[in-house]
Amino acid sequence: xxxxxxxxxxxxEEFVKGQEKYAEGRTKNLYTANQGDQLLMEFTDTLPIQTGxxxxxxxxxxxxxxxxxxxxxxxxxxxxxxxxxxxxxxxTLVVKKLSMIPIEVLIWNTAxxxxxxxxxxxxxxxxxxxxxxxYLKDEKLKxxxxxxxxxxxxxxxxxxxxxxxxxxxxxxxxxxRSYFQRNGVxxxxxxxxxxxxxxxxxxxxxxxxxxxxxxxxxEEGKPDKKEYQITPDKxxxxxxxxxxxxxx
Numbered sequence: 001x002x003x004x005x006x007x008x009x010x011x012x013e014e015f016v017k018g019q020e021k022y023a024e025g026r027t028k029n030l031y032t033a034n035q036g037d038q039l040l041m042e043f044t045d046t047l048p049i050q051t052g053x054x055x056x057x058x059x060x061x062x063x064x065x066x067x068x069x070x071x072x073x074x075x076x077x078x079x080x081x082x083x084x085x086x087x088x089x090x091x092t093l094v095v096k097k098l099s100m101i102p103i104e105v106l107i108w109n110t111a112x113x114x115x116x117x118x119x120x121x122x123x124x125x126x127x128x129x130x131x132x133x134x135y136l137k138d139e140k141l142k143x144x145x146x147x148x149x150x151x152x153x154x155x156x157x158x159x160x161x162x163x164x165x166x167x168x169x170x171x172x173x174x175x176x177r178s179y180f181q182r183n184g185v186x187x188x189x190x191x192x193x194x195x196x197x198x199x200x201x202x203x204x205x206x207x208x209x210x211x212x213x214x215x216x217x218x219e220e221g222k223p224d225k226k227e228y229q230i231t232p233d234k235x236x237x238x239x240x241x242x243x244x245x246x247x248x
Contacts, residue, residue, distance in 0.1 A: 027064075027210055033094065037197075038085065041206075042092045043068075047235055048210045055232060061091040063239045064208035069093055070247055071176065071207040078175050080168060082203040083195060098195025098204055101157050102137040103146070105165060107173050110188040110215075112225070124222060130173050132166060137193075164201035165194050172203060183245055185214040186223065209242050 022030040031040040043061035072084035083096040108131040111121035135143045148162045180187040190212035193205035215223040230238050
């Protein structure tokens with residue numbers, strides 16, 4: 001696609017040399033950049049699997065960086081506002097520095113797992129309309145589910161921000177769901193995060209195998225829900241496989 005061919009790669013040293021770590025997450029690190037309104041988002045090889053100990057997979061960070069870069073660029077071609085600017089190297093993206101909204105948005109297209117159990121919907125049922133759930137990003141509180149009124153009461157965001165989150169999230173879902181389907185996979189569920197640049201709400205964080213669940217698209221019969229499931233034993237095969245599927 002044209003928007004990918006025109007990517008201008010930065011030399012990472014121009015940004016990182018002498019810069020400080022801005023924030024550290026489980027699978028990504030953020031560094032300050034020479035430009036005060038930008039950050040460097042580095043994808044690590046740490047696996048998101050909860051095994052009781054830190055597990056890594058060589059090359060995983062580069063794969064997630066490439067997938068995120070592609071999907072952010074793809075969404076921007078549909079006029080979705082995101083924090084993504086350009087690639088710096090094979091595992092690092094240059095992004096806009098945002099004031100993050102501490103809400104994780106979980107979007108369901110297919111009932112499975114906890115959603116099936118909570119609502120009594122048969123596992124694997126395609127939902128008539130996507131379901132958006134909101135979770136407060138607070139590990140001490142175990143990231144509880146909240147609604148829009150909780151967000152207003154906590155001063156996390158106002159109605160305008162929430163409307164933008166829902167509008168952008170719904171559009172992201174429609175665009176990605178269609179793209180994934182054309183590549184032979186069903187976008188079952190995924191999480192999004194948002195931030196603000198001034199008064200504008202933008203899509204932030206990443207879009208990668210660490211943040212979405214996909215199943216193979218089957219015309220007949222039930223899909224193999226474990227085909228793309230990331231486990232300690234299968235991670236080495238699944239990440240490259242998803243890259244090949246999504247970046248055809």
